[in-house]
Amino acid sequence: MVNYNGTLLSDSDSNLTIQNRGYKYGDxxxxxxKVVxxxxxxxxxxxxxxxxxxRILRMDIPMNFTMEFLESEILKTIDANQLLQASARVRLNVDRGEGGKYLPSEEAKVQFNISAEAQHNPFYTIDTNAKCTVDLYKDYFMAPGLLSGLKSNSKTIQVIGSIYAQENDFDNCLVxxxxxxxxxxxxxxxxxxxxxxxxxxxxEDGCLKGVMRKQILELLSKDVNVTVEEASISPFELQKADELFITNVIKGIVPITKYRKKEYGSDFAQRxxxxxxxxLRLI
Known part of the structure; x- marks a missing residue:
């Protein structure tokens, strides 16, 4: 079941059309x-x-888009998919509706849809036997700025970068x-x-303003045994590192095991x- 502006519908009955601005313009x-x-x-x-x-995209935020309202709609969707007592991956999508060309028409109104799928692990784990081999993705580059840090539907580099990784037997790529x-x-x-x-x-370098990134920085700020730097990383530094790891809300922490000829451990990531x-147990 999909939640479309508060109404639960089957996937086949979804009200999204080809006129939707998210589809037409990535608007x-x-x-x-992650919901557990x-x-x-x-x-x-x-x-x-x-x-x-x-606000950055200058969307008119509906008055009912409170934290409590959207939370209740997410949980309603979870419940409709029989995932209220399970682990789930949820996508909350907000678009500007329909109408206009590049310039939205007056009829274009902000709307939302929510979908959910089952996940296996309720908490975060690191499989020490898993491999994560990466390389640099150099076909296209991200321009630093506010727009590059948004979770927008315009994810062209991530899409073609993922295809590049698959074609070259990499598990991921660095942008x-x-x-x-x-x-x-x-x-x-x-x-x-x-x-x-x-x-x-x-x-400022153009990376995503990640929610898990924020959690990790907060944890590291309490560790008196480490020094934390938010600073540019050159490709030359990668092979000199002791560990590299990737963070996101769904997987938590994913250690990189190999970049080119360099192999890495994961002791710090595991800790x-x-x-x-x-x-999380305190939430």
Whole structure:
């Protein structure tokens, strides 16, 4: 079942048409949520990121788009899909409706839809036997700026980068900005571990303003044994690192095991995921 503006419909009865601005122009935003037993992980952070992104795109935010309203609609969708007592991946999509060309018409009104699918793991785990081989994706580059950090429906680089990774037997790729700095993976933020220093690209470099990125930075800020830097990462630094890992809300922390000829451990990432799960138990 899909939630379309508060009405539960089957996929085949969805009211989305080819006139939808999200389809025609990418005039849409989305949040990918992890929901376990009726609890939306980091919901406040997701909500405020969505509101900030809507303002950047100059969407007229409906008066009923409160945190409580959208949360209730998410849980209603979860319940309709019999996932209220399970682990689920939820996509909350917001678009500007229908009407207009590039310039929205006066009839174009903001609307939402919510879909859900089952997930296996309620908490975050790291499979120490799993491999994650990456390379740089250099066909196209991200331009730094506010728009590059949005979770918008315009994900061309992520789509063709994923195809490139599959064609070349990589599990993921690292994205570069126009300054040739490494900013993120195709599906998450990037962290680099070198000794007791942890680096992640700053938002100004064009990386996604990730919700899990924020959680990891908060955990690291409490660790007196490490130094945290939000600083640009050059490709040359990757092979000198002790560990590299990717973060996103669905998978949590994914250690990179190989980049070119360099292989990496995951000791720090494993310790960090333990702290992350401990934090979640307090929600």
């Amino acid at each position: 849409a935003l989305f949040e990918t949520l 037993n009726g609890t939306i992980f980091f919901w406040e952070d997701h909500y405020f990121r969505l509101m900030a992104s809507m 570069l900005n126009t300054n040739k700095s490494v900013i993120e993976a195709l599906n998450g933020n990037l962290f680099l571990v070198k000794g007791d220093t942890i680096k992640t690209p700053p938002l 960090l995921v333990t702290e992350l799960n401990a934090k």
